[in-house]
Amino acid sequence: MNNLKLTGRKPGDLGSVIDVCGVRVGEEFVVIAGPCSVESEEQTLRTAVAVKAAGAKMLRGGAFKPRTSPYAFQGLGLKGLKILDKAKRETGLPIVTEVVDTRDVSWVGEYADLLQIGARNMQNFSLLREAGKSGKPILLKRGMYSTLEEWLNCAEYILAEGNASVILCERGIRTFETFTRNTLDLSMIPAVHAESHLPIMVDPSHGTGIKYMIEPMSLAAIAAGADGLEIEVHIDPPSALSDKDQQLRPEEFAAMMRRLDDLRDFMGERLEAEAEAIRKGDAISTPAPRSDMASSAAAKDVATQTDTDVNASAHADATRSIASRDPFADAMD
Numbered sequence: 001m002n003n004l005k006l007t008g009r010k011p012g013d014l015g016s017v018i019d020v021c022g023v024r025v026g027e028e029f030v031v032i033a034g035p036c037s038v039e040s041e042e043q044t045l046r047t048a049v050a051v052k053a054a055g056a057k058m059l060r061g062g063a064f065k066p067r068t069s070p071y072a073f074q075g076l077g078l079k080g081l082k083i084l085d086k087a088k089r090e091t092g093l094p095i096v097t098e099v100v101d102t103r104d105v106s107w108v109g110e111y112a113d114l115l116q117i118g119a120r121n122m123q124n125f126s127l128l129r130e131a132g133k134s135g136k137p138i139l140l141k142r143g144m145y146s147t148l149e150e151w152l153n154c155a156e157y158i159l160a161e162g163n164a165s166v167i168l169c170e171r172g173i174r175t176f177e178t179f180t181r182n183t184l185d186l187s188m189i190p191a192v193h194a195e196s197h198l199p200i201m202v203d204p205s206h207g208t209g210i211k212y213m214i215e216p217m218s219l220a221a222i223a224a225g226a227d228g229l230e231i232e233v234h235i236d237p238p239s240a241l242s243d244k245d246q247q248l249r250p251e252e253f254a255a256m257m258r259r260l261d262d263l264r265d266f267m268g269e270r271l272e273a274e275a276e277a278i279r280k281g282d283a284i285s286t287p288a289p290r291s292d293m294a295s296s297a298a299a300k301d302v303a304t305q306t307d308t309d310v311n312a313s314a315h316a317d318a319t320r321s322i323a324s325r326d327p328f329a330d331a332m333d
């Protein structure tokens, strides 16, 4: 792809790490969880406490909801942001919330630690520019009719304003398939890693719209090298004011998180074995996972880090990209 002056990945580029209040997306595996919409203080606080206990590193919740119908619940606005602020003070979780209007970017940014630009606004260029000027970390969701090139160009708008803190989020696209709410395009994970240095998260909640698909699609996203997940969780999904069919109960979320950890442990063990082989100078017998970021980083680090550090970084890299091939490997062969 031409023209991706700032978001494009050049040979030798390592993946960018986006720091959100000390949570380092691209370095550690990050799950953002919380309700689709902030509905009340009790609903948000109870959800926040539960998702934190289950291992989520950020809290999501919409105060401004882009809804299909103008008569549907539009979000609590400022009141919702204040509730999120209280949840942050009680749990310490950074806040992820959507901004839908250019005029709101600066003041919503006072409550949000990670400002979300939703699928419907992906190509709202004035909103992108404003988000860029705000300097806040931005979670840029893929538009439901957008190609990878269009999506990365939207990220480019933000970076062109001097804001390098962009995380991409695949959330499914419209296809002829109507069984699922959207078609979750997991092929974008290795594609983004090949074309860009920006981290990519996956939202299987909007990506499928179906509760029982959230865990398998989350596992698949991890296996494909996603840097994190965004998951909708509600204390009582049937009573939710938006997206009730795709929100997990806290206990379902906690059970899923345990299974995600099992997969990441399995993948981390493979990568640690590879780092060990590099330390010993042995040839690698299994296919290399993302040799630029995992193996060479591990090899380089051997000289300066303790074993624990090497294992920690190998583990982080494993969750990030074990299944991604180095897109430049062929060129270097």
Ligand code: PEP
Residues within 6 Å of the ligand: 036, 062, 066, 098, 117, 118, 119, 120, 141, 171, 203, 206
């Ligand atoms: C959301 O995450 O609240 C949302 C509306 O998602 P999307 O923009 O992907 O539809």
Ligand code: MN
Residues within 6 Å of the ligand: 036, 037, 206, 232, 242, 243
């Ligand atoms: Mn939702």
